[in-house]
Amino acid sequence: xxxxxxxKVTKNNxxxxxxxxxxxxxxLNNTNHYYLINDIAxxxxxxxxxxIHKVNYISRTNAVIEDARFQIPSTTDYxxxxxxxxxxxxxxxxxKNIFPLANIHEHQIxxxxxxxxHGAIAFLIVRFTKQNKTFLLEATKLxxxxxxxxxxxxxxxxxxxxxxxxKDTYNxxxxxxxxIDILLKEN
Amino acid sequence: xxxxxxxKVTKNNxxxxxxxxxxxxxxLNNTNHYYLINDIAxxxxxxxxxxIHKVNYISRTNAVIEDARFQIPSTTDYxxxxxxxxxxxxxxxxxKNIFPLANIHEHQIxxxxxxxxHGAIAFLIVRFTKQNKTFLLEATKLxxxxxxxxxxxxxxxxxxxxxxxxKDTYNxxxxxxxxIDILLKEN
Numbered sequence: 001x002x003x004x005x006x007x008k009v010t011k012n013n014x015x016x017x018x019x020x021x022x023x024x025x026x027x028l029n030n031t032n033h034y035y036l037i038n039d040i041a042x043x044x045x046x047x048x049x050x051x052i053h054k055v056n057y058i059s060r061t062n063a064v065i066e067d068a069r070f071q072i073p074s075t076t077d078y079x080x081x082x083x084x085x086x087x088x089x090x091x092x093x094x095x096k097n098i099f100p101l102a103n104i105h106e107h108q109i110x111x112x113x114x115x116x117x118h119g120a121i122a123f124l125i126v127r128f129t130k131q132n133k134t135f136l137l138e139a140t141k142l143x144x145x146x147x148x149x150x151x152x153x154x155x156x157x158x159x160x161x162x163x164x165x166x167k168d169t170y171n172x173x174x175x176x177x178x179x180i181d182i183l184l185k186e187n
Numbered sequence: 188x189x190x191x192x193x194x195k196v197t198k199n200n201x202x203x204x205x206x207x208x209x210x211x212x213x214x215l216n217n218t219n220h221y222y223l224i225n226d227i228a229x230x231x232x233x234x235x236x237x238x239i240h241k242v243n244y245i246s247r248t249n250a251v252i253e254d255a256r257f258q259i260p261s262t263t264d265y266x267x268x269x270x271x272x273x274x275x276x277x278x279x280x281x282x283k284n285i286f287p288l289a290n291i292h293e294h295q296i297x298x299x300x301x302x303x304x305h306g307a308i309a310f311l312i313v314r315f316t317k318q319n320k321t322f323l324l325e326a327t328k329l330x331x332x333x334x335x336x337x338x339x340x341x342x343x344x345x346x347x348x349x350x351x352x353x354k355d356t357y358n359x360x361x362x363x364x365x366x367i368d369i370l371l372k373e374n
Contacts, residue, residue, distance in 0.1 A: 042307075046234060047237065047258075050255075063257055064255075064256065065254070066253060066254065067251065067253065068251075069250070080302075081273040081302050081305045083306070084272075084273070086271070114223070114229045117226070
């Protein structure tokens with residue numbers, strides 16, 4: 001997906017320095033790097049899982065993967081530790097006014113159920129790119145939606161009512177740890 | 188690395204059903220799968236990190252990676268959750284009587300320091316293949332060794348004195364959670 005590189009203007013006419021043309025993945029990488037270097041949390045994106053079929057060992061230090069395929073991920077993309085707690089989440093963007101559940105693999109939802117049951121802080125981070133709004137939705141709210149709805153998409157207003165808006169900030173650009181602090185206080 | 192596929196006989200002449208020709212990685216995959224299906228813990232090996240240079244999109248569902256390179260990992264290979272605790276470890280085999288520190292990247296040692304500081308249960312699992320002994324060594328004992336020794340390898344007896352022998356069992360074959368239970372009781 002490609003995004004415009006210009007500076008976006010938010011509703012209140014302030015210049016929005018965050019997310020200017022960055023994908024959610026890039027923003028999260030920057031944010032997690034910020035957390036790491038400031039010793040706030042240790043969270044990484046997992047590498048894309050692939051099956052390697054052919055490697056050409058050109059020299060001892062130079063191996064070229066010449067045939068590999070993408071695998072369906074068994075887990076979410078992000079996990080790590082914050083204040084001694086295991087955190088685990090999946091991050092997705094949508095260009096629509098709804099979040100299609102097809103964007104998350106069944107395995108990933110099952111993974112969120114598994115880690116939640118074991119005490120993880122488990123959630124989704126979903127960005128609605130048109131609205132330039134990024135939400136944290138606790139995994140339990142995702143499970144609630146799935147159990148109580150036949151719809152295959154979660155509407156934006158479900159995120160507005162049940163999730164937490166992650167405010168656009170400059171650095172880090174997706175400061176989701178602020179929301180986790182709220183969750184930890186509530187529990 | 189290749190290992191004989193025959194059944195090994197342990198010192199006390201019992202047949203050792205565990206580790207028969209399996210690599211530590213395969214044993215840990217089986218063990219983590221056992222923990223998952225028995226709802227004991229949720230631990231996964233991270234995919235091998237690679238940089239993709241060329242993908243051939245043959246069709247909508249068939250993408251072939253035609254040029255990619257291995258990256259040096261920034262983190263350890265394994266992490267997950269057990270009893271609400273974040274666990275993180277690296278697993279290595281050695282065919283020698285010593286464990287060469289060069290087997291772990293400097294980034295990975297730094298990662299163990301980072302997650303330990305944030306409250307993780309952080310450790311190494313090291314298998315001495317000749318002796319067919321697999322140890323869990325807490326990350327703090329690894330740091331102690333590095334700080335107090337100029338040696339570039341950790342001898343087997345350091346593991347015997349400072350680590351925990353993980354007993355060979357049938358299923359799961361590397362039951363490291365038993366050791367974590369000991370560590371949790373001690374702390």
